[in-house]
Amino acid sequence: MPTQVLSLEEELALIKRGTEEVFPEEELKEKLKKCRQTKKPLKAKLGVDPTGADLHLGHIIPVLKLKQLQDLGHEAILIIGDYTAMVGDPSGRNKTRPQLTHEQVLENCRTYQDQVFKILDPAKTRVVYNGDWFSKMTFHDVINLMSQMTLARMLEREDFANRFENQMPLSLHEMIYPLMQGYDSVAIEADIELGGIDQKFNILVGRDLQKTMNLEPQIGICNPILIGLDGKEKMSKSLGNYIGLKDSPSEMYGKTMSISDELMMMYFELITDVPIDKLQTMAKELETGKLHPMEAKRFLAREIVGRFHSHDAALEAEAEFDRVFKENQVPDDIPEVVLTLDDLEHGKIWIARLLVKAGLATSNGEGRRLIQQGGVRIDGEVVSDANLDWSPKNDTVIQVGKRRFARITMA
RNA sequence: GGAGGGAUUCCCGAGCUGGCCAAAGGGGGCAGACUGUAAAUCUGCUGGCGAUGCCUUCGGAGGUUCGAAUCCUCCUCCCUCCA
Numbered sequence: 458m459p460t461q462v463l464s465l466e467e468e469l470a471l472i473k474r475g476t477e478e479v480f481p482e483e484e485l486k487e488k489l490k491k492c493r494q495t496k497k498p499l500k501a502k503l504g505v506d507p508t509g510a511d512l513h514l515g516h517i518i519p520v521l522k523l524k525q526l527q528d529l530g531h532e533a534i535l536i537i538g539d540y541t542a543m544v545g546d547p548s549g550r551n552k553t554r555p556q557l558t559h560e561q562v563l564e565n566c567r568t569y570q571d572q573v574f575k576i577l578d579p580a581k582t583r584v585v586y587n588g589d590w591f592s593k594m595t596f597h598d599v600i601n602l603m604s605q606m607t608l609a610r611m612l613e614r615e616d617f618a619n620r621f622e623n624q625m626p627l628s629l630h631e632m633i634y635p636l637m638q639g640y641d642s643v644a645i646e647a648d649i650e651l652g653g654i655d656q657k658f659n660i661l662v663g664r665d666l667q668k669t670m671n672l673e674p675q676i677g678i679c680n681p682i683l684i685g686l687d688g689k690e691k692m693s694k695s696l697g698n699y700i701g702l703k704d705s706p707s708e709m710y711g712k713t714m715s716i717s718d719e720l721m722m723m724y725f726e727l728i729t730d731v732p733i734d735k736l737q738t739m740a741k742e743l744e745t746g747k748l749h750p751m752e753a754k755r756f757l758a759r760e761i762v763g764r765f766h767s768h769d770a771a772l773e774a775e776a777e778f779d780r781v782f783k784e785n786q787v788p789d790d791i792p793e794v795v796l797t798l799d800d801l802e803h804g805k806i807w808i809a810r811l812l813v814k815a816g817l818a819t820s821n822g823e824g825r826r827l828i829q830q831g832g833v834r835i836d837g838e839v840v841s842d843a844n845l846d847w848s849p850k851n852d853t854v855i856q857v858g859k860r861r862f863a864r865i866t867m868a
Numbered sequence: 869g870g871a872g873g874g875a876u877u878c879c880c881g882a883g884c885u886g887g888c889c890a891a892a893g894g895g896g897g898c899a900g901a902c903u904g905u906a907a908a909u910c911u912g913c914u915g916g917c918g919a920u921g922c923c924u925u926c927g928g929a930g931g932u933u934c935g936a937a938u939c940c941u942c943c944u945c946c947c948u949c950c951a
Contacts, residue, residue: 686906687896688907696896697896697897711905711906712906713906714905714906714907715905715906715907716906716907717907717908718904718905718907718908719907719908720907721907749904750904750905750907751904751905751907752904754904754905754907755905758905778905778906781906782905782906783905807918809918810918820915820916820917821916821917821918822915822916822917822919823898823913823914825918825919826898826899826913826914827898827899827913829899829913830898830899830900830912830913831899831900832898832899832900833899843918844918846918857898857899858898858899858900858906859899859906860906
């Protein structure tokens with residue numbers, strides 16, 4: 458997307474889209490104004506700690522914001538927190554994070570960047586490792602840095618205060634995390650720092666450090682925390698309520714269709730580019746019943762798959778979704794299970810055992826239960842007898858529930 | 869160092885005056901109905917075994933008993949209080 462000719466107000470509105478808080482907004486306006494006069498782009502910083510390999514939509518929201526700023530002509534700086542990752546961000550945590558070794562961190566970095574550069578333009582993004590400066594610091598420097606923070610200030614934070622109150626461990630190394638993140642902003646002289654609202658404290662520390670170093674303080678642009686597929690908890694891998702960037706188009710489409718109607722608009726705002734005024738119209742039409750929630754969600758699913766895969770993949774995923782869920786047909790790509798003579802007894806196989814063999818049940822007992830509940834079909838026919846010994850036919854489709862399939866073939 | 873409290877099936881959490889305990893309840897997951905979708909709601913299932921029975925499970929190892937998640941001994945880990 459080329460740099461567009463926008464008014465200051467328009468640019469500000471774009472930047473504010475999908476944010477929970479911009480602080481201080483007035484200063485952002487000033488910076489943007491100055492940027493227009495001097496033609497010097499603003500430095501927008503996003504720090505990521507490569508603690509895990511797989512990213513999901515929740516992780517990517519600030520990255521999308523960075524991309525937007527990049528498209529607006531500002532300088533996108535991605536800070537890989539190879540040093541901060543070894544400490545582990547305590548934000549919002551009720552226990553100490555495991556400390557990673559430098560090797561683990563560097564390994565995660567690669568997969569991290571692969572995923573992030575699906576969004577950001579690699580040619581226009583500056584990538585820096587915060588080890589560049591932290592590895593060179595002396596103990597003296599560290600003491601200096603630590604003198605910028607007081608215990609009282611740290612304990613203003615709810616997460617730390619809670620842990621302290623509840624006599625949970627609170628290691629000293631966690632205390633310097635915000636200082637490290639803040640120092641990153643000093644090191645690159647950031648104008649803007651992006652992050653989830655849970656990063657607010659750390660971003661404010663960055664501002665303070667910049668001020669004491671006589672630098673212009675950065676602006677914080679924070680997005681709300683994305684609610685996961687369950688509609689309750691924040692999106693996270695451990696809760697399993699996530700849409701992963703590496704999910705296949707069909708999976709991504711289906712998962713999007715499974716979010717609740719109430720959550721739809723949040724997703725639209727945070728992870729698509731659909732213009733705000735269009736979203737407002739949609740919201741109104743949903744309310745009056747002019748627009749069907751399912752239609753709106755289909756649109757959302759297409760946008761999301763389109764963004765992380767491709768437009769074509771989105772259309773294909775939608776077509777498949779319709780085939781499977783509307784017309785109850787079999788999807789294109791389903792796992793194949795080959796039966797050999799060893800699997801058969803007198804030319805037959807017990808249906809429950811077949812389900813296990815096909816990976817559709819974890820035990821014969823579970824297979825039996827699925828059948829008793831009417832959840833199993835062979836070539837579209839419901840299996841009613843859990844004791845059925847089935848004589849296999851080549852190229853048969855076995856189905857459990859609405860969306861799990863396997864094709865049976867004979868060796 | 870001393871005094872207490874705890875560890876239960878995927879998770880949380882009852883049970884712990886020994887049999888009725890494969891173990892309440894909730895969450896999650898899965899299936900069914902309905903539908904507007906893998907929304908919402910409602911219902912059912914949720915250790916293993918070709919199974920009205922058998923096997924393994926209640927932190928670990930022993931023991932008491934016809935019988936132990938429940939009682940005893942030792943051990944490991946976690947928490948609280950005192951110093």
